[in-house]
Amino acid sequence: MAQGLRHKAASGPVWALGAMSGTSLDGVDAAMVLTDGDRILEFGARAYRPYSTAERASLRAALGLWPGDPGVAEAAEIVELAHAELLSGFEGVDVVGFHGQTLAHDPRGRGTHQAGDGRVLAEALGLPVVWDFRTSDVTMGGEGAPLAPFFHYACARMIAAATGPGVAPASDAGPGSGGGGPLAFLNLGGVGNLTWVDPAAPAPEAPGACLAFDTGPANAPINDLVQARLGWDHDRDGALAATGEVDEDVLRRLFGAAYFHRPPPKSLDRDEFGWLGEAVAGLSDADAAATLTAAAAAAVAEGLRQCPAPPRRVFVAGGGRRNAVMMSLLQDMLPGGVEPVEAVGLDGDMFEAQAFAYLAVRVARGWPTSAPGTTGVAAAIGGGILSTPV
Numbered sequence: 001m002a003q004g005l006r007h008k009a010a011s012g013p014v015w016a017l018g019a020m021s022g023t024s025l026d027g028v029d030a031a032m033v034l035t036d037g038d039r040i041l042e043f044g045a046r047a048y049r050p051y052s053t054a055e056r057a058s059l060r061a062a063l064g065l066w067p068g069d070p071g072v073a074e075a076a077e078i079v080e081l082a083h084a085e086l087l088s089g090f091e092g093v094d095v096v097g098f099h100g101q102t103l104a105h106d107p108r109g110r111g112t113h114q115a116g117d118g119r120v121l122a123e124a125l126g127l128p129v130v131w132d133f134r135t136s137d138v139t140m141g142g143e144g145a146p147l148a149p150f151f152h153y154a155c156a157r158m159i160a161a162a163t164g165p166g167v168a169p170a171s172d173a174g175p176g177s178g179g180g181g182p183l184a185f186l187n188l189g190g191v192g193n194l195t196w197v198d199p200a201a202p203a204p205e206a207p208g209a210c211l212a213f214d215t216g217p218a219n220a221p222i223n224d225l226v227q228a229r230l231g232w233d234h235d236r237d238g239a240l241a242a243t244g245e246v247d248e249d250v251l252r253r254l255f256g257a258a259y260f261h262r263p264p265p266k267s268l269d270r271d272e273f274g275w276l277g278e279a280v281a282g283l284s285d286a287d288a289a290a291t292l293t294a295a296a297a298a299a300v301a302e303g304l305r306q307c308p309a310p311p312r313r314v315f316v317a318g319g320g321r322r323n324a325v326m327m328s329l330l331q332d333m334l335p336g337g338v339e340p341v342e343a344v345g346l347d348g349d350m351f352e353a354q355a356f357a358y359l360a361v362r363v364a365r366g367w368p369t370s371a372p373g374t375t376g377v378a379a380a381i382g383g384g385i386l387s388t389p390v
């Protein structure tokens with residue numbers, strides 16, 4: 001299998017533009033990657049478009065909805081227009097990877113739903129668009145998430161070899177880096193997700209190459225709390241949490257949930273632990289923020305215990321790496337600590353957008369984007385639909 005991939009990689013690198021509208025509902029990230037679908041050759045232009053307050057409110061109101069439900073068409077249009085506006089500003093794009101906005105995710109029940117139609121975007125941009133990345137994985141019995149792990153594998157290979165665009169050489173990386181041993185990538189978005197990866201494995205779908213899963217709630221419950229109580233978008237730098245006390249009873253309740261005892265791979269809907277909001281309702285603003293922040297960090301620590309071996313380094317991407325309290329708790333809770341992906345020259349704000357750029361090329365070339373170790377799917381599978389403008 002790996003040899004076949006290497007052979008196909010000879011079909012040459014292309015510039016892919018990936019776009020992610022994450023569970024935090026803050027906006028759309030977009031970034032370009034030069035890749036042959038195997039190796040990453042260069043990272044390119046990047047841009048961000050925040051949702052307006054009205055757009056965000058409409059998307060929030062559509063959370064939990066499924067295709068055909070009233071309100072979905074309006075949400076999809078918001079997503080499509082925001083992406084068309086942002087992505088039309090890029091030049092030299094060969095293919096677009098369009099994740100869309102997850103409104104609902106229930107892989108063992110109704111499926112997974114990302115708002116936004118790639119055919120509409122392909123017409124608007126006049127470019128081929130890969131979209132609906134998650135459905136076929138779910139259809140094949142997988143979780144449909146997380147999907148970034150194959151990109152993480154490519155990044156881990158670059159780090160291990162200390163080659164590649166902007167990646168810090170092994171000599172800068174400190175003890176325990178370089179070729180030997182597993183690495184981990186942690187994304188702290190609305191939900192947290194972790195990829196444990198062995199860069200020595202021959203391909204991302206090889207048995208034992210990647211183990212991935214959602215760790216638990218991350219920023220979403222904190223955002224929801226401070227939005228409802230204080231009208232803030234988020235707890236900037238963790239300033240509110242820094243002044244509060246953690247309610248250990250809430251953490252005990254959280255970690256009693258079956259999810260944390262299920263072996264990975266496993267994935268979450270944004271609001272799967274929506275009851276956390278009620279659990280902290282009687283606490284002060286600061287104590288509630290401190291408790292939800294500690295819950296996010298402790299969920300990562302729980303998750304790492306489910307990995308096959310301790311990773312040598314844990315690289316953090318996503319907005320949560322800017323939350324000083326969350327990062328300091330992780331530093332204390334994880335045996336080897338954590339570091340932002342910027343420590344090795346990667347871009348923690350655009351990491352997911354870059355992942356969907358990379359995955360788009362794999363889909364366009366008919367290669368797998370998930371495997372039993374990343375989503376629990378029965379066999380390695382390539383998700384996604386390629387739509388070209390007519």
Ligand SMILES: Nc1ncnc2c1ncn2[C@@H]1O[C@H](COP(=O)(O)OP(=O)(O)OP(=O)(O)O)[C@@H](O)[C@H]1O
Nearest residue numbers: 022023024189190191219234236237318319320322
């Ligand atoms: N300076 C900061 N201090 C604290 N938190 C921050 C800061 N900057 C961003 N965040 C948090 O990060 C969130 C955005 O993170 P990110 O863009 O990684 O999430 P996402 O991609 O929407 O979610 P997901 O990865 O779950 O799809 C914000 O909503 C906020 O909660």
Ligand SMILES: CC(=O)N[C@H]1[C@@H]2OC[C@@H](O2)[C@@H](O)[C@@H]1O[C@H](C)C(=O)O
Nearest residue numbers: 023102105145146147148191193352
């Ligand atoms: C269903 C869905 O959209 N899941 C997202 C969400 O946001 C973070 C976490 O939950 C992760 O599982 C996934 O996104 C990342 C980009 C992924 O698929 O790797």
